[in-house]
Amino acid sequence: MFFEGSEKKAEILIDSKQLSLLDDINDEFWSALVDCSQAKILSSISNEYCKAFLLSESSLFVWQDRILILTCGETQLVKAVEYFIQHIGAQAIKHLTYQRKNEYFANAQPSCFGDDIKLINQLMPGKAYRFGEMDSHHNYVFHLDNDFIADADDITYEFLAYQISKKASQHLTQENLTSKEIRQFLRLDSLLPNFIIDDFVFSPYGYSLNAIYQQQYLTIHVTPQMDSSYISFESNIDLLKLVPTLIDILGPKSFDLMSFNENEFEAKLTQYIPEQYISKSKVSKQLNNGYLVNFANFILPQETFLEPIELDISGENHAL
Numbered sequence: 001m002f003f004e005g006s007e008k009k010a011e012i013l014i015d016s017k018q019l020s021l022l023d024d025i026n027d028e029f030w031s032a033l034v035d036c037s038q039a040k041i042l043s044s045i046s047n048e049y050c051k052a053f054l055l056s057e058s059s060l061f062v063w064q065d066r067i068l069i070l071t072c073g074e075t076q077l078v079k080a081v082e083y084f085i086q087h088i089g090a091q092a093i094k095h096l097t098y099q100r101k102n103e104y105f106a107n108a109q110p111s112c113f114g115d116d117i118k119l120i121n122q123l124m125p126g127k128a129y130r131f132g133e134m135d136s137h138h139n140y141v142f143h144l145d146n147d148f149i150a151d152a153d154d155i156t157y158e159f160l161a162y163q164i165s166k167k168a169s170q171h172l173t174q175e176n177l178t179s180k181e182i183r184q185f186l187r188l189d190s191l192l193p194n195f196i197i198d199d200f201v202f203s204p205y206g207y208s209l210n211a212i213y214q215q216q217y218l219t220i221h222v223t224p225q226m227d228s229s230y231i232s233f234e235s236n237i238d239l240l241k242l243v244p245t246l247i248d249i250l251g252p253k254s255f256d257l258m259s260f261n262e263n264e265f266e267a268k269l270t271q272y273i274p275e276q277y278i279s280k281s282k283v284s285k286q287l288n289n290g291y292l293v294n295f296a297n298f299i300l301p302q303e304t305f306l307e308p309i310e311l312d313i314s315g316e317n318h319a320l
Contacts, residue, residue, distance in 0.1 A: 165251030
């Protein structure tokens with residue numbers, strides 16, 4: 001069974017002097033916003049700083065002055081962005097960032113990045129960049145072109161793992177696997193002390209987790225099938241320091257790292273990336289909105305020949 005695990009991502013910052021997204025907006029609004037993307041809210045957790053919604057396809061986080069939403073599969077996140085702009089009002093929005101990465105089957109998506117940003121750009125004009133090579137892993141970033149300047153301490157990280165090891169895939173595709181067993185496998189109890197956790201195991205495969213502690217957050221999404229495995233981590237916790245542990249657990253053949261406002265990105269790559277992985281691409285750009293964006297793709301060179309994958313000609317989850 002194939003599932004497109006690659007996320008689309010949007011972060012929208014608002015003027016907290018005009019309204020509070022936590023105090024002035026009810027859950028019915030967030031449910032309607034998520035519905036626009038063709039996803040559903042499954043559950044939620046909260047503390048005094050943040051409310052985190054676990055979705056049928058990824059996650060939504062709400063703070064007083066911003067939202068972060070990720071959706072995967074064949075969702076149309078841009079429709080949720082459009083809903084937010086139309087109902088909150090462009091005058092209340094300080095900044096917006098919209099991202100999409102390379103997908104396994106882009107042809108199956110209802111829209112591409114170009115389609116999405118044409119829609120957003122009509123509502124609020126911006127600029128767009130591609131981080132990474134077109135013929136390899138890459139990430140598209142659109143941001144509003146206005147006078148917004150990000151705070152230097154607004155630092156976030158993404159770790160995206162592909163083609164996880166056979167051992168990890170077999171473990172994560174066991175029948176009747178519980179969320180507790182997945183958390184133990186991912187060693188989350190040691191990685192997330194004191195965090196409130198909300199997670200869900202999908203049938204037949206797949207796992208999502210939201211975790212919050214004060215103003216820190218982490219979201220994890222697992223697509224464990226061998227032919228399309230993909231596991232993502234998004235957080236304001238320093239994921240670069242966790243790379244050795246995550247690689248030890250998952251054994252991916254390749255992975256991407258992306259950061260916003262991490263000034264020591266290159267030095268940390270040298271410090272934390274295991275030596276058996278080699279760099280496929282590195283891209284860095286200081287955007288005029290104040291964010292320093294870094295992207296790096298690493299691969300594990302293959303030393304032996306593999307058998308080709310036989311395709312089901314009558315199937316729909318391949319390109320012929």
